[in-house]
Amino acid sequence: MTASHVAPGDIATIARARRLRGRVSLPGDKSISHRALMLALLANGTSAIQGASGGADVRSTAGILRALGASVDEVVGEDGRVSYRVVSPGPEGLRQPIAPLDCGNSGTSLRLFAGILAGLPMTAVLDGDASLRARPVARIIEPLRSMGAAIQGRDQDSLPPVTVTGRPPLRAVDWSTPVPSAQVKSAILLAGLRADGTTRVRESVATRDHTERMLRARGVPVRSGVEHDGGATIEIEGGVAVQTMDERVPADPSAASFWLVAAAIHPSAEIRLLSVGVNPTRRSAIDLLRAMGAEIGETEASIAGATAHATGDGEPSADLVARSSDLRGIDIGAADTARAIDEIPVLCLAATQADGRTTIRAAGELRAKESDRLAGIVGGLSALGATIAIDGDDIVIDGPTRLRGADVDARDDHRLAMTFAIAGLVATGQTTIHGAASAAISDPRFFDELERIRS
Numbered sequence: 392m393t394a395s396h397v398a399p400g401d402i403a404t405i406a407r408a409r410r411l412r413g414r415v416s417l418p419g420d421k422s423i424s425h426r427a428l429m430l431a432l433l434a435n436g437t438s439a440i441q442g443a444s445g446g447a448d449v450r451s452t453a454g455i456l457r458a459l460g461a462s463v464d465e466v467v468g469e470d471g472r473v474s475y476r477v478v479s480p481g482p483e484g485l486r487q488p489i490a491p492l493d494c495g496n497s498g499t500s501l502r503l504f505a506g507i508l509a510g511l512p513m514t515a516v517l518d519g520d521a522s523l524r525a526r527p528v529a530r531i532i533e534p535l536r537s538m539g540a541a542i543q544g545r546d547q548d549s550l551p552p553v554t555v556t557g558r559p560p561l562r563a564v565d566w567s568t569p570v571p572s573a574q575v576k577s578a579i580l581l582a583g584l585r586a587d588g589t590t591r592v593r594e595s596v597a598t599r600d601h602t603e604r605m606l607r608a609r610g611v612p613v614r615s616g617v618e619h620d621g622g623a624t625i626e627i628e629g630g631v632a633v634q635t636m637d638e639r640v641p642a643d644p645s646a647a648s649f650w651l652v653a654a655a656i657h658p659s660a661e662i663r664l665l666s667v668g669v670n671p672t673r674r675s676a677i678d679l680l681r682a683m684g685a686e687i688g689e690t691e692a693s694i695a696g697a698t699a700h701a702t703g704d705g706e707p708s709a710d711l712v713a714r715s716s717d718l719r720g721i722d723i724g725a726a727d728t729a730r731a732i733d734e735i736p737v738l739c740l741a742a743t744q745a746d747g748r749t750t751i752r753a754a755g756e757l758r759a760k761e762s763d764r765l766a767g768i769v770g771g772l773s774a775l776g777a778t779i780a781i782d783g784d785d786i787v788i789d790g791p792t793r794l795r796g797a798d799v800d801a802r803d804d805h806r807l808a809m810t811f812a813i814a815g816l817v818a819t820g821q822t823t824i825h826g827a828a829s830a831a832i833s834d835p836r837f838f839d840e841l842e843r844i845r846s
């Protein structure tokens with residue numbers, strides 16, 4: 392009998408591991424993969440993308456490119472990563488889709504395509520699964536409407552599906568985002584491509600900056616200024632064509648964080664991860680884990696061509712090695728929480744094994760992710776024996792606690808499923824995860840890799 396098992400019925404059973412050793416192969420960065428496909432759609436000609444994520448979210452984006460009239464060929468590598476070749480007629484040659492555009496579970500697809508469609512002369516509907524239909528969209532509808540697009544959402548413009556009628560040229564805006572969000576910033580910048588003049592976005596915390604880097608690399612002037620308080624202002628010039636480019640996608644730092652935590656909390660572990668994206672706006676989980684005492688070695692990426700030089704998009708990457716560590720609790724402030732928003736569930740798991748109290752401040756935005764992640768993480772980790780509570784928008788965890796295998800509900804949320812699976816590697820007995828197949832949203836090979844490196 393294998394120690395871990397994902398049954399066809401969406402349930403994974405994980406037993407405690409004796410040892411974790413080896414190199415884990417990771418998916419391509421999800422955020423960069425989405426953007427590489429979208430920018431290939433906006434460029435007239437042929438773009439190649441290597442090492443993209445094979446997860447369901449990025450496949451949703453590829454499907455939307457096809458529905459809008461681009462030709463998209465894909466080859467899946469042995470490591471599960473995807474090479475795409477996109478041929479697009481460019482923004483003037485795209486066609487109005489005949490059916491709603493299916494974003495599946497992907498908030499990034501829905502919000503960024505809303506910005507793209509705002510600048511295209513057509514009407515399209517963006518829709519997705521039950522989880523996506525429960526996620527807020529007023530945050531994109533308001534700025535895109537003020538730029539001149541006709542855009543509506545369900546339930547008084549609060550929820551998907553979203554119908555967009557593009558009205559190019561759009562009006563440039565100066566927009567301050569109420570909640571730090573790379574998706575909202577990116578939607579406005581992508582609409583700004585098709586606006587008259589300079590579009591400006593101000594954010595209180597500098598969120599992931601892939602859209603800015605990737606637009607610059609494709610010939611579009613984008614200026615960013617980071618303020619002393621950690622906020623940022625980003626400006627884009629409208630009316631400049633996006634150039635085609637060949638992209639190589641680094642491994643996903645958010646997918647890496649599960650393995651960094653696995654190694655840190657397991658008593659006999661050494662896990663290596665190659666060519667992981669370490670963009671300063673994405674590496675917070677590495678730095679927070681180190682602040683907790685995690686032993687994580689970091690050297691420049693060793694795979695030939697894996698660094699940003701190969702493509703000129705300025706995305707740094709590194710090889711990481713993580714080992715068993717003695718962790719201590721820390722206080723994570725609002726800005727770090729915003730920057731590590733996707734890694735907070737697995738950092739909560741790390742905190743259950745850390746000595747002392749960990750407080751994660753201003754984590755309320757987790758309620759608006761693929762599931763209510765605050766409720767999901769507290770429910771799952773409490774069932775496993777952790778001492779974890781919500782205080783307003785803060786998460787408070789006291790450790791270390793001994794985790795005991797139990798039945799936990801991942802709520803069909805990939806980041807919860809993977810967090811609970813890693814917990815199962817250190818918990819006594821067996822951990823049974825309901826909704827485990829959701830891991831394939833961002834990392835289809837997660838459970839195979841887990842099986843391969845454990846004993």
Ligand code: S3P
Pocket residue numbers: 421422499571572573574575577599732733
């Ligand atoms: C993403 C931005 C974040 C993140 C999501 C990916 C992106 O969402 O949680 O997984 O690629 O821009 P928000 O912008 O809603 O914080």
